[in-house]
Amino acid sequence: MDIKQIQELIKFVSRSGVNEVAIEQVDFKITIKTNQAPTVINTTVPAPAAAAVLPAAAAVQPAAIETKPATPVDENSKYVTIKSPMIGTFYRSSSPDKPSFVNVGDEFSVGKVICIIEAMKLFNEIESEISGRIVKVLVDNASPVEYDQPLFLVEPM
Structure with missing residues (x-):
């Protein structure tokens, strides 16, 4: 998952009204949290096969790049x-x-x-x-x- 995909995921999460999303793969884990009212959606998405995966040490703190409307x-x-x-x-x-x-x-x-x-x-x-x-x-x-x-x-x- 590259930075562009992470940014798109953050934009999607902020628009969807979901409070928190967590994705975990073999060498990669990302959690995106918003300050919106909690909405619970349980979904399991299969992880793509070994596609450009960041090592856990290089994981980006997505909360730092979450955007706010003007x-x-x-x-x-x-x-x-x-x-x-x-x-x-x-x-x-x-x-x-x-x-x-x-x-x-x-x-x-x-x-x-x-x-x-x-x-x-x-x-x-x-x-x-x-x-x-x-x-x-x-x-x-x-x-x-x-x-x-x-x-x-x-x-x-």
Whole structure:
């Protein structure tokens, strides 16, 4: 299971309303927990045959990359804050010689990569969950970020 599959699994779990999912294979174990009200679903899924399995020591803490929907800055504001889904280093572009994914004034749609957060030598592309226009970038390039730290101020469309 690679990082992209783990991210897709986390997105699925957060949308489905399930409180916890655990997958266990020979050399790999992952548990995803959400803060939603508990929903119990008992399902056994056969594990795929020895496909790209991470060793247990390299297992990713999925709770660290769980995403939260963008939230309004305050009740009177028309702007929404996009927050960091994980702890890591924030990058505005894929490399120093490439342009930023988004700049102030840029319009974007759902699914567009807006930044990268490096965590444990993995570069995670952060995709927008809303459509809008960047009003303010709240973090400097190559700065460390915490989980749930505001990254962008967005005017939703």
